[in-house]
Structure formats: structure tokens, C-alpha cells
Amino acid sequence: MNDVGLIGLDYLWRVILFGSDPVAEKAIHLLKETYTSLGPRLVNNQVEIHEDLIGSCSDRLRASHDTLRAYIIQQQQQQPHEALVTEKDFANRSRQETTRMCRLLKLLQEYVNDYDCEFQMREERTLLPLGRAHRGKCFTLVVRFPNQGRQPEDIEIWTHSNETLATVRRRIMARVKSTNQTAALSATAGVNASLIQSQVVGHQQPTVQQQQSGMLTAKLSQSNTAVAGSPDSSSDSSTGGSPQHAPSSYQDKRINPFLCQLADLGSQLQHAQLRDAARNLLRQLPADPQAIERLVAASQIPLVVSSSPTVTSSEETGPIQSPSELESIFIAASPSTILYHLEVAYSLLMPANLSASEKTSEFQLGFILRGGIPL
Template sequence: RYGCYFFVLCPNKHLEIIMFGSWILLFIPVPSHCLPLQVEIHEDFIQSCFDRLKASYDTLCVLDGDKDSINCARQEAIRMVRVLTVLKEYINECDSDYHEERTILPMSRAFRGKHITLIVRFPNQGRQVDDLDIWSHTNDTIGSVRRGILNRIKANAAHTKIELFIGGEIVDPADDRKLIGQLNLKDKTLITAKLTQVSANMPSSPDSSSDSSTGSPGNHGNHYSDGPNPEVESCLPGVIMSLHPRYISFLWQVADLGCNLNMPQLRDGARVLMKLMPPDNTTVENLRAVCLDHAKLGENSLSPSLDSRFFGPSPSQVLYLIEVVYALLMPASATLGEDASDFQYNFLKSGGLPLVLSMLTRNNFLPSADMETRRGAYLNALKIAKLLLTAVGFGHVKAVAEACQPNADGNIPVSPINQATHDQALVLQSALQNIPNPASECMLRNVAIRLAQQISDEASKYIPDICVIRAVQKIVWASGCGTVQLVFSNNDEISKIYEKTNAAKEPDGEDEQVCCEALEVMTLCFALMPTALDTLSKEKAWQTFIIDLLLHCHSKSVRQMAPG
């Protein structure tokens, strides 16, 4: 409350001082009837930050290129970075102080992360319980894993305490909000679980509760203290920002300015804030509405085309839109839920696959973007392409199989399926048993198989041509030596980077990710169009490409995935 007064009474003080006063709020319990006041304080603070950002932004936009202007620009950019940092810390602190389960997830973990299978063992239990395989992912929480275990064994969560042990050490219930990725758990990690029946009336012991535990004692050690609390969660500053499109729109401008001025701190400062906010509500609703409209009406739709959104002038906006699409296609939770299923179908039906493939093939996609922006866009576009191409593969196999089925009279109907198409479908069916990897991409495969049931009758029209394979090959080639910016350069220029063995850069983590995703997409394309490999293998450029990946690439992961 004192923080409220400090903020209201000192609106013209320096931002850092105002923030200090507002920060006091983080340590004062706010009754539910005061939530509107808390929202007002958050909104005032956010707006104060954005007013300062806008003033500096306007100054930067009108500066000339002389020496004095360059110095002034640097000072204004530093001011903007400081404001962005203060706002980032403010949102982080508010998020950390929210001790319940998050349901409105920040953009950074709104999508399903890398798949992790956890092996859960129950030693010394009264009844024999087999080991459980729990599907999780790097953007999942330990609390979610606890709930998943209780659901699998059909335990009464209100009267069952579950303790988890990793490597012999107990997992503190206070860590339930931590992500699997933050704990560096590997695939097939063994977790030991201990179940204890507790009475609903049993008082909680001082050492079993924490300052975040306000729920029933029976919940201690299970998961979040009180479960989701939408009323309070909607008052978090990041969530508030996601409800007002002006914030995300201006952050796109700030990030683009950082790119244009070659100031990575400014670009990244704006993008970190975008990651802390949940996906912008207006952006999400617009994408859902446009895809639904195009899926229903096709060419008769009056909605703006998807192309117009993803081939726009703002690189930061385009990157953000691709990230939102992936989060809607593969959300962190309820990946197989109805909302996700509807969007998966509508996005594909509205031309989502040709759109994503055009991002990978056209040189007018992000023509002025810097390397970091292009790399991020490619990574997400490749993930989307992998999902949709897998669905097309399963759908095509299903369509060919159905066309060859005998009718009610026992006669095989006359169909347009010739022997070559039938044979290629058999090759595709065999390939899809192993790609994408059944162990690491099991959820993606489940999503793709379900989507395939809905689009099998038109799957063949989505099969890519050899131009797509050539474009993806260039992405693999360029990112494999850490130079994704050379994707539209000639083959010799890329190959020279590999030939300079001592000078060649080992791709960093993000380049390696792009390269590996592109290799998977290329493999899927070959499975869908097997004749392409015969054509490419006769070309000198393809042979050089294979040699560069197998012999000269510094990344072990890439060498292992490279086609032989």
C-alpha cells in the first residue's frame, strides 16, 4: 500500500525510484478486493516505462548520421535498454511472487518443448506398481509431472502425498514451478516416487509448508499450493500487457530499431519482454479467426491472406507471428486438446503448409532481417513444416490404402491410383515408421496422425516438389557451418567456408538446431517424393553438400543426421 502512495505521489521522479516504490507491492499480500488497485498500479508503471521508451524512440528516429547524432543515438539506446531491463525485472519479480500454477503461459514456454520420457519407479510400496513412462517436455513443470503420476495411478490427489527422488535426492515441492528444462533432466531419467496417504484434517508440519503454501494441508508435497488462480494470474503485469495490442506493436518497432541500428542489446531487450508476456491476445484471436475463415470459405474468404501477414515489412513482427503459430499448433499443455486440434486443421486447410514452405524457399522472406531474426524464423518455420509434412505423409498413405480397398461387392474399384503411386506410398509408409523419430517426436507423431485422418482425401496436393528440397538443402548447408546468412549465396561460397577447416566456425546451439530441423524436413520431403533423391544425387552440388556435412562439419549431431 505504501508502494501505491509512493507511485501516485511521485509520478515525475526517476523511473528507478518509482520502480522501487512499486516493488514494495510485491511483498505486501493483496486482498482480492484490492486486485483492481493492483492492476491499476501495474498499468501505470507499464505505461510510465513505455512513455519513456517512446520518447527515446522518437528521438532516435529523427537523428541524422553525423558524429554528434551517433553519440546521442547511443545514449538514447542505452536509456531504452535500461528501461527495458527495469520492466523485465519487474515482470520477473511479479511472476516469481505468484506461487500458484500458471495457466496463461509466457511466450517463452507456451509451446511444447523437447520431448522427455521420465521413468517413474515405486519401490517398497504396499502393492506392486510397474514402472511408469511419463511423457513430459522441457517446457513442462515438475508440478505437472507430479499430477501426471497421480492421474496415471488413479490416486486421490487430496489424500495422497507424493515425494519424488532424482539421483537419491528429494525434489523439493517448492521447486514444482521449475521447468524440466531448467533441471537438465535427460530422456529416460529414472525418478523414484514414494506415496503416502494423508488425512485431510492433518495439520501441516512447519517444514513441509512454505510461504507459498496457502492450500489444504493434503496438497503439500503434491503440486502447487492452491492450483490455478485465474483472478490473480490475470493481474500479473505480463498478462496485462498481453491484453493490450499497443504494447506488442511498439515492442516490434523497438526490436526492429535495434536491428536497423545494429544494437543487439536493444533488439534483444525488446524480444525478451515479448517472451515474458503470454502470446498477445489480439494476435492469437486474429490468427484463429483468419485461419477459420479461410478453412471454411477457401477462395471466397474476404479475410486478409496469410501471406500478407508473414511477408510484411517488420521482421520482428513476422518472427513473433511464426512463434505464435507454433505455440498454437503445439501448445505446452493440452497438445491433443480440442482448441489445438481445431487450429491445426484450420491452419493446414487455410494454406499453412504452402505458406511455411514459401518462407523456406522465397528470397523475399525477411529480405532485410539480420542473422538472428532469420535464424529464429527458420527454426520455427521448420518445426511447423515438420509437423504438417508428417501429417501429409500419414494422410497420403491412408488415402492410397483406402483407394485400393475392395468395395462391398468384393471388387476393387477403378481408381486413379496407378502402380507407381501405390509403390511410392508403400515406401512412404515404411519411412514413416522411423521419421520423425518415434522416441523423441512421439507427441508430434500423435498430433500428425490425428490431423491426417481429417485431411487424407486431399493430402496429395500438399506434397512438396524438388524446389522445396533444394531450398531446405541450402538452409542445411549454410547453417551447418554457422553462416545461415549465406542461405541465398551460391553453393561455392558456402562450400568454401567448410573447406577452410581451421577457420570454419562450429555452429552454435541455435545454428545446430536449425540445421538438424532442416535435415529432418528434408528427409520427410524425400520420403514424400522419393524420385527427387535420384535426381539430386547425380548433381555435383549435392555430392559436395554431402562431403561438407560428413567430413567438414564441426557438429557431431549434424554429421550423425546427414544423409550418407
């Protein structure tokens, strides 16, 4: 795409919203490919393009949600002798609006996934998607470096199923650079991502859950420039950054609560496709900053000052008996909101990256002292 003012774009949106399922499926794919295949003139305008597509989807989602919600309220408030909204009319309208919302959610899922796929960008991320922000199942990864005429060299790495390939590559390089036999290699040597053949590490890690160990075949290469995404492309103290121009970085701050509303609406209507589509999109996005702030603020380590000098430190830091502030986040909320806050809390307690950081330790301690989340 070389120009955002495409002829027929409005018609393509109409096909997505009102067309039959097979035709709408092709229209979704075409629109996603159009917005992800940018010409040279539009590469620098990716932020505006992300906002344009995401904003268009969000506006249409809200319109369908508000229409269906108003229809539900009208049906609930009508008197028994009135026939303003019949069961048949409500079923037809509900089916139309939920179908449109599911298609829009699918478009957003494919669009975000196309940009955020680690195998395409080869970059580490600071803000991981919520679905991979927590520590996964741990297993041993054997990295093999084949040598011609010699026995292959193996390195064992303790990793987990939600760790990205870019992070694994950085850890491999840290191990390789610390060995004596590779000390003669130049600082620009890196593990080439294109030469890594993964058997168990994938974008969604589909096979790791059934295995206790896996193997990667890697090859060291020397070049005049650092390999993109390798440890040498940034300082040793860097923890990696979120990919530039990732669409999930430009999501409206209100989108996460709204997606929880869509999931609740799907549960209310017993529409599993709408409920699951909204929750799956939530897991593809980074955790809501406002939800993180609420959980961190409610899990602050309490300052207990004792007037008795004989009180031990363990008594001073014992669990607080009134964890109402933390517990209130999970009370009087909708089911999807409670589930979302639980997933965010789990990602803070068991993060995929930086599990030994000071902030993580402080949150874990404060969470326990505040009483946690009672069952």
C-alpha cells in the same frame, strides 16, 4: 510495502533512468522488491499495484521511444549543409535513450518473472508465457517413490521440456490414483511440491535439451486439506487457471505491438541489447489475443462445395490455392512482428498443453488447408 505513496519513489525512478549502471542496477532491484513485497493492507490491491508499475514503465518507455524516433527523423530529413543534428550528438542521444529503455525493460522482466515463476506459485496456468506455450523437446521422466525397506516404485511419464512442474505433479497424481496399491489412500493425498527434488525440471529448463530422460524423487503425503495446485484442489475436469494477480494478465493490449517496435528500433540502431530485451519480454508474456484471433480467423477450415457428385472427399478438402489471408499476416510487416506472429502460430500448432483438444485439431487442419506459410 504498506503504502503506495512512498517518499523518494520519484528519486528512485530518476536513479534508474539517469544513474550509472551499477547504481541503476541496485535501484531496479530495490524498486522490484518494493513492489513485490506487499504488506497485509496492500495484498488485496495487487491489480492496482501491477497497473501502477507497468503503466509507469510503459509511459517512460514510450517517451524514450518517441524522443529517439523524432531524433532519427530529424537527422534523416535535415539537408547536407545543415548541422542541426551532428553524428556525435545523435550517438550520445541514442546511447542515452537506449540505455534507459533497456533498464525499464529489465525492470519489467524481473517484475513479471518474480510473480510468474512456477516454482513460487505452484499453480498451473491456462495462459502460458509465449516462450513456454509451445511443446518443447520430448523426453521420459521417471518418478521414483522411495519406500523404507522395500524396492522403490517407479512411474514413467512422457513429458516435454516446456511442461511445468505443476502439470507434471497433476499427471503423477492421476497415475497414482489409478493404481490398485494406492486405492486405499484418501482423496486428499497429493504430491507435495516441497518434497519434490528436481534434477532436470527447472523454470527455464536449462539442462533438458542435453538429456533424453530425467528423474524426479517424490513422496506421497496425506493431509486433511488438498495440496495447493494438486488435482484435488480443483475438479477433475479443470484444466488449471492462470495465477491470480499475475502482472502479465494485466498488460496493456497495446504493449505487444509496442515491444515489437522496440525490437525493430534496436535492429535499426544495431543495438542488440535493446532488441533482445524487447523480444525476451515478449516471450515472458502470454500471446497477444489480437494476434491469436487474426491467425485463427485466417486459418478457418474453408467450406468447399462441389456441384459434381463424383468429387471425392479428399478433393473437396484439398489445399486452397489462394492462402492470401493467412499469408498476408506475415507479409508487409516488420521483422520483429513477423517473428512474433511465427512464434504465436507455432504455439497454436504445437501447444504445450491441450495438444489433443478439438480447437487445436481444427486450427491445424485449417492451417494446412489454407496453405500454411510458404517459404
